[in-house]
Amino acid sequence: MDLIQYINSKIKFNAEECAAINAAFKKEFHPKGTCLVQPDNRSPKVYFIEEGLVRLFYINQEGKDITHFFFDENNFTMSVESVYFNNPDPYGREVLEDSTLRIIHFKEFADLFEKITPFRTFCFLVAMGMLKRFSDRLFSLQFQTAEQRYKYFTDNYHNILLRAPLGDVASYLGITQQTLSVIRGKK
Structure with a gap:
């Protein structure tokens, strides 16, 4: 599903709002094996996966590559550490299959958040969904x-x-x- 179809499946946006969002997110194709960002990066980008699979990973103290999370179609990923706390992000992002991504710089993303009221609600829903997924993962690993x-x-x-x-x-x-x-x- 493309970005505009996805956001409209959650919250209804008018044509002007859709056009602004669509224009702000640039479409990029990345072949399987592409490393979008290495661990310990300061990436200001927000990624939406229209098609494909992206792996979030880190390198442990022994130098081993560890998968932290997977993002498939209709998911967003970004470096929370970098954009909100100005810290290096311990996680890298790798494309596991040929993927079509929509990418926006966080500053532009924040501008959309301020200018388009329904986009705030949409972002809140996405954030709560991700928080639930990470909570489930933590529970799984602990118990x-x-x-x-x-x-x-x-x-x-x-x-x-x-x-x-x-x-x-x-x-x-x-x-x-x-x-x-x-x-x-x-x-």
């Missing part, structure tokens, strides 16, 4: 077994399981790829 985390992931993010490399899925679940293979073998 669920590896098998329970895998079941939750397959029940709720089956499309990502089919599209992301298994090593990235295992990393996201907080398990080794070997453990993931054992769990999948039991199913």
